[in-house]
Amino acid sequence: MSNRRALLIGAAEYGPGFARLPAVREDVRILGAALQARGYEVDILSDEDTRDTVHLDDRIRDFCASGGPEDIRLVYFSGHGILADDVDWIIPAGTDRNAVVSTAHRVSTDRSRQVAASRTGLVLFVIDACRDEASEPVTKGGAGWGNTRTQWPTEHRFIRLFGCASTEVCQVLPGEPSASVFTTALAQSLAAGSSTLDALLEDVASRCDELTLEHDLRHQRPHLSYGELSAEKRALLALPIFERTADAAAVLPSVLPTVWSSFHPDKLHCLVVLSESDQRTGADVALDGLVDDALQAGTGKKIWDAFVAARGGHRLASGKKRALPAEFTSESVAFAKFPVNEALASVEAFDKAVRAVVEADLVVFDVTAFEPGVMLLIGIRSACARSLTICSHGARWREGQPLEVPFNLQDLNIGSHTPSEMMVAPDPVLERFVSRVEVGFRQLARQPRYLDLPSYDALRELGSDYDASSSIPLHERVLVLCSYAPNLLQNWRRVASRLRARLSQRGNPSRVIERVIDGGTPQLISQSVYELIRRSVGCVVDWSGYSASVFLELGVRLAVSEWGAVQIVDASHLPGGERAPDLAQIEQLRQLFSPIAYQPTSGDAVERAADLLLERTSNKQAEFNRIHRALLPIMGEVQEAHPPLADLLRRRADALHHPQQEREGAPQILFHGSRGIKKDSEKAACELRVASWLYLEHRVGHANLKADPDALALYLELGRAAADALYDLGDAESIELATYIDDRLSALD
Amino acid sequence: MLNLSDELATKLNQARTARKKGDALRNANQEERARAAYRAGVAALTDALRIAAPHEALLAAKDLPLEAGHARMLDDLVEIYGALGGIHQRLESPVEASESYSRGAALEERFRHRGTYNRLNAVKSALLAGTQTLRASEPQLRALAAVIETQMQESVNVSDSGWAWADLGDCLALLGDAEGARRAYAKFISKAETKSPERTLQVLETIAAKLRELGDPDVGRLAGAIDALKSRLAV
Numbered sequence: 007m008s009n010r011r012a013l014l015i016g017a018a019e020y021g022p023g024f025a026r027l028p029a030v031r032e033d034v035r036i037l038g039a040a041l042q043a044r045g046y047e048v049d050i051l052s053d054e055d056t057r058d059t060v061h062l063d064d065r066i067r068d069f070c071a072s073g074g075p076e077d078i079r080l081v082y083f084s085g086h087g088i089l090a091d092d093v094d095w096i097i098p099a100g101t102d103r104n105a106v107v108s109t110a111h112r113v114s115t116d117r118s119r120q121v122a123a124s125r126t127g128l129v130l131f132v133i134d135a136c137r138d139e140a141s142e143p144v145t146k147g148g149a150g151w152g153n154t155r156t157q158w159p160t161e162h163r164f165i166r167l168f169g170c171a172s173t174e175v176c177q178v179l180p181g182e183p184s185a186s187v188f189t190t191a192l193a194q195s196l197a198a199g200s201s202t203l204d205a206l207l208e209d210v211a212s213r214c215d216e217l218t219l220e221h222d223l224r225h226q227r228p229h230l231s232y233g234e235l236s237a238e239k240r241a242l243l244a245l246p247i248f249e250r251t252a253d254a255a256a257v258l259p260s261v262l263p264t265v266w267s268s269f270h271p272d273k274l275h276c277l278v279v280l281s282e283s284d285q286r287t288g289a290d291v292a293l294d295g296l297v298d299d300a301l302q303a304g305t306g307k308k309i310w311d312a313f314v315a316a317r318g319g320h321r322l323a324s325g326k327k328r329a330l331p332a333e334f335t336s337e338s339v340a341f342a343k344f345p346v347n348e349a350l351a352s353v354e355a356f357d358k359a360v361r362a363v364v365e366a367d368l369v370v371f372d373v374t375a376f377e378p379g380v381m382l383l384i385g386i387r388s389a390c391a392r393s394l395t396i397c398s399h400g401a402r403w404r405e406g407q408p409l410e411v412p413f414n415l416q417d418l419n420i421g422s423h424t425p426s427e428m429m430v431a432p433d434p435v436l437e438r439f440v441s442r443v444e445v446g447f448r449q450l451a452r453q454p455r456y457l458d459l460p461s462y463d464a465l466r467e468l469g470s471d472y473d474a475s476s477s478i479p480l481h482e483r484v485l486v487l488c489s490y491a492p493n494l495l496q497n498w499r500r501v502a503s504r505l506r507a508r509l510s511q512r513g514n515p516s517r518v519i520e521r522v523i524d525g526g527t528p529q530l531i532s533q534s535v536y537e538l539i540r541r542s543v544g545c546v547v548d549w550s551g552y553s554a555s556v557f558l559e560l561g562v563r564l565a566v567s568e569w570g571a572v573q574i575v576d577a578s579h580l581p582g583g584e585r586a587p588d589l590a591q592i593e594q595l596r597q598l599f600s601p602i603a604y605q606p607t608s609g610d611a612v613e614r615a616a617d618l619l620l621e622r623t624s625n626k627q628a629e630f631n632r633i634h635r636a637l638l639p640i641m642g643e644v645q646e647a648h649p650p651l652a653d654l655l656r657r658r659a660d661a662l663h664h665p666q667q668e669r670e671g672a673p674q675i676l677f678h679g680s681r682g683i684k685k686d687s688e689k690a691a692c693e694l695r696v697a698s699w700l701y702l703e704h705r706v707g708h709a710n711l712k713a714d715p716d717a718l719a720l721y722l723e724l725g726r727a728a729a730d731a732l733y734d735l736g737d738a739e740s741i742e743l744a745t746y747i748d749d750r751l752s753a754l755d
Numbered sequence: 756m757l758n759l760s761d762e763l764a765t766k767l768n769q770a771r772t773a774r775k776k777g778d779a780l781r782n783a784n785q786e787e788r789a790r791a792a793y794r795a796g797v798a799a800l801t802d803a804l805r806i807a808a809p810h811e812a813l814l815a816a817k818d819l820p821l822e823a824g825h826a827r828m829l830d831d832l833v834e835i836y837g838a839l840g841g842i843h844q845r846l847e848s849p850v851e852a853s854e855s856y857s858r859g860a861a862l863e864e865r866f867r868h869r870g871t872y873n874r875l876n877a878v879k880s881a882l883l884a885g886t887q888t889l890r891a892s893e894p895q896l897r898a899l900a901a902v903i904e905t906q907m908q909e910s911v912n913v914s915d916s917g918w919a920w921a922d923l924g925d926c927l928a929l930l931g932d933a934e935g936a937r938r939a940y941a942k943f944i945s946k947a948e949t950k951s952p953e954r955t956l957q958v959l960e961t962i963a964a965k966l967r968e969l970g971d972p973d974v975g976r977l978a979g980a981i982d983a984l985k986s987r988l989a990v
Contacts (some may be wrong), residue, residue, distance in 0.1 A: 022911040256810045444916040666946050681988075688949060733775035733952045741779050748772060 010247070012041045012080040013069045015051045015062070015616035017085030017096075023103020024086050029178040031722065033134060033189040044248045046080065055086075057100040065112045070117050070164075071639065073126030074267045074356055075217020076260060078247055081117075084189060087135030087685075088112060094168075095354040096135050102173055110238050118161035118233075123635050125361065127163065128242060130203070134169040135189045140456035143165035162238045162353070165203065166231040176285040177223045187217050188228055201246040203230065207651045237355055241509045261355040264342040265362045267646055269537055271328045272315050275690040276301060277366040278343040282591055284400050293372050293398055293423045294343040296439055299343075301339050305440040310334035312447035313367060316394075321647040342366075346379040350594035359383065364637065365644050373397045373420060376554035379591040386633070388459035392642060394446045394459050398423045398440070405438075412479040412554035413490075414460055414532070454657065461562050477543050477569070480623055484519040486508075486542035487559045489551035497550055497576055497606050504609045505546065508616035514623065516544065539563045551600055552587055570631030572618045573601035574611065582652045652706075652720055663691035665727045692731035699724040699747060708754065718754070725751045761830050766803035770796040770838050777845060778954070784954030793846050798837040807832055819866060831867055833859050837872045840880070853880035869906050869913055871922045879925070879958065883965050888968050889929060889973040902928040917947030921955055924980070928959060940984045956984050 016034040018027050038048045049069075057059040066081055072133040073079050085096040091744055105111040169176040169188030176556035177187045191213035192206075200206040208231055214226050232239050255385045266275060272487055278294045298309045301309065311334070318330040331338070342362055349359030363369060363383050371384055382686045403409055405422045421442055426434045433474060450456045455463060468474040484505060488498055508517050524720045539545070547560045563571050580603055581593045597720050602618075604611035621628060631636060648654070672678070675687045702711065702721045711718045725747045732744035766788075773796030780789035806933030810828035817825055838857025843852035878895050881887035903923045907914040914920075922937035944952045959981050966974040 091840040143863060490823075663948075668917045668951065671912065681944070681949060685949045722765075726772055729772050730775050733772070734948070736779045736782050738783065741783060744776065744779070748776065 009047065009073075010045060010081040011047045011049065011069075011073075013049050013051060013057055013065070014038050014041075014084060015066075015081070015083045015085070015096075017056050017099035017263075020086060021100055021102035024097070024101065026576045027085060027178075029186050029564070029596050030084045032183040032185040034082075035197075036185060036187050036193040037082055040196040043250070044196055045250045046089070053099065057098055059098050059101075059111055059113060062096075063634075066117065066261065067120050070120050070126060070129045071124035073124070073129075074712045075125050075127050075361075076267060077126055077353070078130070079126050080127045080132065081444050082132040083115075084134045084186060084573040086658075094133070094166075096133065097498040115166060117166045117426055119629070119635075121164040122161040122632060123638055125357075125639065127634075128245075128247065129164050130247075132163070132167045132169075132192070134176055134186050136170050136593050138167065141499075142682070148235055161212055162233070162236055162242070164232075165239075165242065167203075167207070167228065168231060169226070169228055171227045174226050175224065177218065177226055179217065179221055181222075185225065186291075187196060187214055187221075187226055191217060191228075195648045196248055201249040201590055203243045203247065206248065210522045221465075261352060261534045262342070262344045262348060262358045262362070263357055264344065265343060266340040266365075269365045270340065271322060271326045273341045274310060274330075274338055274368065275366045275372075276342070276368045277362050278370045279349070279372060279380060280343065280345040281372040281377050281380055282345065282347055282589055283377060283398075284372050293370060293400065296423055296436060297370050298341065299436055300440045300443065301341060304337070305436070307334040308440060309443050309447070310338055311691075312451075316451040317360045317367065321649075322643065323641075323645045323647045324643050325641075326648075327395045329433040330388070331444045336627075346377060346383070347591055347594060349383065350379050350591050350598060353598065356598055360633060360637065361640050364640050366391075366393070366565065368396070370396045370398055372400065372423070373415075374400045374403075376415075376558040377552070377589060377591060378552045381412070381554045381557035381593060382561040382595075384459065385461070385558040385563075386637075387561075388558070389562040390564035392457065392462050392646075393451075393643075394450060396421055396442060396446070398425055398439075398511070413560070414535075414555040414558050415461065417532075419458065420531070426584050427429065430469070444598070451470045460532055460558075461536045464533050465540050465562070465566055468537055468540075475541065478538070478541045480509075480516055480544040481514055482620060483538075483542055484516045484546060485538050485542040486519060486521050486548065487539075487563070488521060488544045488548035488555050489547075489553035489556055490521075490523065491553070492549050494548075494551050497548065500606055501546070501548060501574070501604070501612055504612040504657075505616050506620075508613045509620070512620055512622055514618070535559065536562060538568050541565075543569045543622050545569065546615055546619070547571045547573045547601075549573060549580045549595075552579070552592070553573055564631060564633040565637060566634065566672060568631055569622055570634070572615045573599050574615050575601040577603040577605055579602065628668065631747075638742070650718070652702050652724065655694045655701070656720065656724055659691040659694035659698070659727075662694070665730070688731065692728060692735065695724050695728035695731065696743070699728050704752065722751060722754065760827070760831070762806055763803055763835075765928070766806065767831075767834060769799040769840065770803070773799060774838070774845070777842075781845075790846065793842050795844045797846070798834055800842065803831075803835045805838070814862070814866075821866060827987075829862060829868060830870075833862055833868055833870050833873060834936045837860070837870070837876070840873065840876055843848070844862055844876075844880070844883075849880060849884045853877065853884060860862075866968050869910070870874065871903055871933060872918065874899055875922050878929070880960060882929075882971075884960055885965070886899055888971050889966060893930060896926045900930065915946065917943055917951065920946060921951065923982075925959070926956070928977060928980030928984075929962075931973065931976030931979075933976075933983060935982040937983035937987070940980070941987055943960045944959050952984065952988055956981065956988065958969050959984065 014034045014037060017031040018030040020026065026310075034050060040377070043050050051062070051065060055065055061133065064304070068393065069081060070079055075509060083096045085099065088095050088097060090106070090432065094115045096115055097106055101111050111622075115131055115133055117131060128681070141722065145424065169186065178184050179187055179190060188210070191210045194213055195206055195209040198209065200209045205416060207228065210228050214228060218224065231244075244275055269275065276297065282292060284293065300306065314330045314332065317328050320326065320328045320448055332654050350353055360383070363386055369387055371380055375378060380519060397415070397418055399409065400423050402424050403422055404424050405420075409420065421439065423435060423439070445594065446458065449627065450717055457463065486498070486502065505519050506516065522538060524529055525534065527534050544562055545567065547556065547563065549556065560571060576585070580586055580596060586592060602611045602615050624631060649657070664674060667673055675683060678684045699721065702717065706717060711721050729744040729747045729751070732740040732747070766946070771793045777789045777792035779798065785959060786901045806826070811832055814828060814832070815827060821829060840852045840855035840859065840898060843855060856873045856877040858875040862868065863870055863874050874895070878892050882892065883888065897987050900923060903926065905933055920939050920943035925941050927939055928936040938951070943955070959977065963977045963981060965976055966977070
């Protein structure tokens with residue numbers, strides 16, 4: 007359920023150099039009442055938090071990030087403000103005038119980066135604070151506030167509403183109790199029914215004119231600050247965000263409406279991503295219908311049980327626990343679906359799709375025709391989630407038949423949703439799908455390194471050297487991800503040559519500009535490509551040919567690298583060009599990512615790409631990858647936490663030599679027929695158990711163990727197995743340690 | 756409330772640790788402490804038998820096939836008797852060892868249990884006690900070897916188990932099939948913990964010594980198996 011909330015901040019009392027602002031309390035009161043009347047939940051920040059810069063900043067930051075994609079957050083500040091370093095700041099209550107030279111005593115109003123990193127649908131920051139002229143207690147402003155030099159917020163979901171224009175001052179109405187001109191006009195306008203930001207601004211401006219005229223004050227014109235007026239922004243300004251409604255979902259447009267508004271650790275999140283081809287042909291089983299059927303009663307219970315075995319009780323990096331009930335009900339599953347074209351329709355839709363793709367416990371991708379949009383989303387998922395992913399192909403293809411699979415997906419176990427020719431139940435397509443999901447979750451439960459997509463481990467397991475994960479600078483390498491199709495070889499050569507020339511010309515020659523296959527390493531490409539994708543500062547992605555592998559790699563790159571990718575495409579491959587594929591998503595992708603279109607015979611566009619690469623060295627503050635940034639809070643919520651150390655070591659020991667192995671099953675290690683190898687594994691398992699037990703003994707301690715039955719059971723099990731193994735070793739030191747462990751266990755037994 | 760199976764598992768674990776401790780101390784020439792550890796193992800297993808007594812009474816009234824719960828009880832009892840016999844043997848209490856193995860063997864036999872440890876050790880105990888000759892043991896040993904081989908064919912889990920191969924190797928060794936024993940011991944050494952075959956070798960050597968002392972005419976047949984096991988362990 008989405009919601010609208012407002013955080014009201016009033017700073018009335020200041021230190022020397024700032025005027026007192028008695029009108030502030032009335033401002034907060036009248037605006038709070040007006041917002042509540044429009045359906046907003048209103049919080050008023052305590053005086054204590056308003057006086058503390060850190061608390062004030064934290065509260066605003068947390069509040070801005072607290073919403074879901076359909077939620078609205080309105081922050082209101084009435085107090086003193088200042089323009090410094092081209093940034094509009096608000097001043098915490100109690101601050102001395104002399105102290106504001108330091109950023110430790112002021113709080114930025116530009117929250118665009120935080121909003122960009124959040125999932126909140128819209129953040130509106132209303133600022134009635136332009137009142138730094140201490141000599142004029144009835145005014146509240148200063149020249150330069152909202153000046154054009156100010157950096158405009160770049161995040162389209164973040165809008166500021168200032169109480170006056172640049173060079174004007176915010177003023178206070180005379181009378182008792184007094185209130186600010188702007189806030190009074192704002193509250194009146196809300197009460198009069200202005201529901202959109204456009205309408206509100208116009209009405210508030212008109213009321214400010216009336217109030218200033220009536221009270222013989224100076225002109226004061228409120229204005230919005232929202233950066234470039236994009237189509238998305240224009241749409242936001244026209245939304246009825248102040249319309250009285252119980253459900254804000256009715257206010258913010260709901261893109262991809264079936265996607266859950268937030269991740270619930272106690273549910274199975276299942277997502278189906280449909281392809282454009284499949285939508286067009288309509289010849290196959292509807293994949294979403296197939297998955298929906300599978301999640302019903304009988305088969306749904308099977309899937310749920312397997313899912314609970316894989317994820318139940320696991321902790322997330324956020325600290326939350328996946329407390330999955332044993333019982334399967336209709337509430338157990340959050341199910342969403344969308345065609346890829348809907349996901350690519352706008353920035354909001356794509357962000358929401360990315361979130362769903364990363365959060366879902368089970369994603370079913372329709373890989374029919376291996377479309378670029380679908381591959382992009384698969385790439386993002388493969389980089390972010392070790393979870394269950396089913397890739398399903400339709401278009402009359404059946405499992406077992408030959409299928410040309412993209413290079414990076416050669417290992418994939420692709421299923422089919424081509425309908426069965428059988429006319430009677432049971433439906434083998436459904437049965438096979440359910441079995442695939444069930445088996446997948448069971449394997450996920452058993453195998454710590456389970457994967458059904460490439461890249462996850464290859465991106466992470468780069469070694470423990472301090473520089474193993476460090477960035478590869480631009481002057482060392484530019485990684486080019488492009489199609490290896492023979493007809494595009496000439497394109498690659500020209501692009502590489504022009505990049506090289508331009509970088510040299512700009513004084514930044516790059517030692518290597520190469521594709522993954524050019525590196526000459528004997529390492530598996532599936533390992534080396536993802537390491538380079540993660541580490542290379544300079545990455546050029548050439549869309550030409552729309553290779554499925556390239557779009558998968560692009561998805562991985564956009565997910566994991568703060569440096570983003572410079573995207574280019576041969577103009578003849580864009581819609582309208584002679585080599586453009588007949589897919590609507592190509593134009594959508596172009597709208598979303600704006601690749602630089604080049605002519606193979608001309609160098610200008612590639613030179614622009616090289617210049618963009620160079621920005622990565624010259625402008626360290628810039629943001630190069632919105633998608634990676636947007637993924638950070640999502641990953642923080644859904645990534646599994648590292649398992650507790652003792653448990654981790656126990657599992658590693660068991661995987662080498664399980665205490666029950668001798669009588670229950672074959673040894674875990676390969677080549678166990680070699681006595682030396684087996685002895686080494688048993689010894690390693692013993693030492694892991696000793697380490698784990700000692701950790702529990704000394705780090706957790708008996709008192710805490712007694713309070714935690716699971717930890718206690720692990721302590722006893724580990725101690726027993728470690729002692730057994732030490733006795734088997736039989737040397738004096740091992741016997742001594744084993745006896746010590748034995749005594750400690752007896753003390754607890 | 757403590758789960759009965761958990762309680763039994765705890766006692767069995769304690770007994771296993773005590774046995775390993777005793778073995779380690781005995782190898783380190785600390786005989787007194789070793790015997791104390793073995794006695795602690797006997798105490799744990801005696802407790803286990805007391806806990807499992809209602810199971811045994813219940814099983815006495817059951818026939819095949821057993822329900823899953825009863826099959827688990829049987830597993831527990833068979834393991835307790837086998838472990839108790841092993842520790843008594845280390846304490847050089849042949850009568851108690853033989854009695855324990857015999858009770859376990861009776862359960863294995865009656866319920867066609869996949870384990871053969873008690874049955875085999877009942878035979879070995881009789882040989883060590885001098886109450887039976889190698890030749891007289893042959894029918895039992897052949898029957899046991901057949902049971903093990905059948906189980907291995909029927910269940911991959913049994914053929915994965917190091918212990919099953921040890922039992923088969925022992926049967927074949929005692930039957931004088933040195934080549935068969937060599938093959939079985941090779942599997943045993945491959946699948947079991949590195950320490951286990953050393954104990955098997957010790958037992959075989961003890962039996963051979965005892966049979967030689969008793970003048971058993973067939974004792975020579977064990978020599979080939981012992982040599983085979985020794986040579987594999989030297990690799």
